[in-house]
Amino acid sequence: MATASLLGLEKKSLREQALAALRTAITSGELEPGRHLVETELSEMLQISRGTLREALRQLEQEGLISAGARGRMSVRHLDVKEIRDIFAVRGALESLAARTLSDMPDKEAVLAELRAAVDNMDKAAKSSLEERIESDLEFHRTLCRLSGNETLLHSWESLEGSIRMSIMFAGLERATRNMSVGRHHDIVAAIETGNAAKARETIIAHMDGAAENLVG
Amino acid sequence: MATASLLGLEKKSLREQALAALRTAITSGELEPGRHLVETELSEMLQISRGTLREALRQLEQEGLISAGARGRMSVRHLDVKEIRDIFAVRGALESLAARTLSDMPDKEAVLAELRAAVDNMDKAAKSSLEERIESDLEFHRTLCRLSGNETLLHSWESLEGSIRMSIMFAGLERATRNMSVGRHHDIVAAIETGNAAKARETIIAHMDGAAENLVG
DNA sequence: GTAGTATCAACTGTTAACACCGGACTGTCA
DNA sequence: TGACAGTCCGGTGTTAACAGTTGATACTAC
Numbered sequence: 431m432a433t434a435s436l437l438g439l440e441k442k443s444l445r446e447q448a449l450a451a452l453r454t455a456i457t458s459g460e461l462e463p464g465r466h467l468v469e470t471e472l473s474e475m476l477q478i479s480r481g482t483l484r485e486a487l488r489q490l491e492q493e494g495l496i497s498a499g500a501r502g503r504m505s506v507r508h509l510d511v512k513e514i515r516d517i518f519a520v521r522g523a524l525e526s527l528a529a530r531t532l533s534d535m536p537d538k539e540a541v542l543a544e545l546r547a548a549v550d551n552m553d554k555a556a557k558s559s560l561e562e563r564i565e566s567d568l569e570f571h572r573t574l575c576r577l578s579g580n581e582t583l584l585h586s587w588e589s590l591e592g593s594i595r596m597s598i599m600f601a602g603l604e605r606a607t608r609n610m611s612v613g614r615h616h617d618i619v620a621a622i623e624t625g626n627a628a629k630a631r632e633t634i635i636a637h638m639d640g641a642a643e644n645l646v647g
Numbered sequence: 648m649a650t651a652s653l654l655g656l657e658k659k660s661l662r663e664q665a666l667a668a669l670r671t672a673i674t675s676g677e678l679e680p681g682r683h684l685v686e687t688e689l690s691e692m693l694q695i696s697r698g699t700l701r702e703a704l705r706q707l708e709q710e711g712l713i714s715a716g717a718r719g720r721m722s723v724r725h726l727d728v729k730e731i732r733d734i735f736a737v738r739g740a741l742e743s744l745a746a747r748t749l750s751d752m753p754d755k756e757a758v759l760a761e762l763r764a765a766v767d768n769m770d771k772a773a774k775s776s777l778e779e780r781i782e783s784d785l786e787f788h789r790t791l792c793r794l795s796g797n798e799t800l801l802h803s804w805e806s807l808e809g810s811i812r813m814s815i816m817f818a819g820l821e822r823a824t825r826n827m828s829v830g831r832h833h834d835i836v837a838a839i840e841t842g843n844a845a846k847a848r849e850t851i852i853a854h855m856d857g858a859a860e861n862l863v864g
Numbered sequence: 865g866t867a868g869t870a871t872c873a874a875c876t877g878t879t880a881a882c883a884c885c886g887g888a889c890t891g892t893c894a
Numbered sequence: 895t896g897a898c899a900g901t902c903c904g905g906t907g908t909t910a911a912c913a914g915t916t917g918a919t920a921c922t923a924c
Binding site: 583 | 730739798800803
Binding site for chain 4: 443444445478479480481482500501
């Protein structure tokens, strides 16, 4: 056996690394909304070729983080208030499907345990940096979708995740804080536990409507 | 003024053309599920370079039409019965959001008119080839999402469209026919017209559940 | 001055070639 | 025979260079 420090190198493709780096740069605001993205500039910054970069840009485009203007010129997407509401409406539709699905599951002890663990994580993060609170919050909602067992649902949610992060950033960090209430997430788990699908659905929708209002109101 | 025949040439990029061609090839079954896609082969068939092709493949991957296996080897996605149900569940969640949104609109005469036109189109197509019936059906549902005015919703739906088409193809054409009932689409429009959002939502969900059962049952 | 045109710079679209990786096949040596 | 190194091959990952388009600037002619 090799030593721990030799167990596998970084074997992600440059494309994936570039994708992650750009996603972070955009959702953190380092690349501000409206900023024009020049392929030659970016490829030099990231030290990769344009071809590789373009593949990553394609994916970001489909995630809605960047948009193509005239003649393929890309720029960082700018979200207005309506778009944030729209994003959270879609998010609500997706997550309410997850909640309904989980509610209707016959044997959901394992599912509930994992959800409670995610809520506990939020609890622990409540005393940490805002960034960690956001991460644990998103992790809870991603878990919700993952546990539904519906891969398509999870994939759709993840395609939206970048837009969600941009919404949070756009709104400003103090507003985002309002959505990190651990109690409201307990309510979601409780609603799923009762097995009342309609109730679970309504809880999620209310949660999302509230979240959107907190961000833009 | 130039003559009508000179108003704009075909200026779609090769990438877009390749994307459309591949999408059609997959959803028509010309490239059967499970088929291994070799970049060098495809680029030669389409007479484009691998770089350009790869950009199109990335997008197809995100639409769920192809999936990457070990070492980036792509193959046409194979849908099983559960995945079709999952896809239609997500579709139901998205379209029910559209229906709710439209129901709650204050002034929806224009919207209703456009929806009725789409239903009429289905009616006309009812006597045509099955392919045209499928097209007019999908066009109705896309219109539903588009009229909601929620761009994110429309985008999510369109990301799913390829998977929906694959589901239809997988199920076989005679089964697909069962979902082309014009009457059921009238019901959707009627539910939206009443302004009862809950009713509209339920109508869509029932429609989708029924559609999934028709396809796989 | 201004309409028209040549030129240039800044990009994106596209391509062909190189690099690398893993699997199949083969030969070698104990 | 059987483990192992060497070699080739099919395929993706990545790159650098070429081509085309657009918009700005400078120049010319009336």
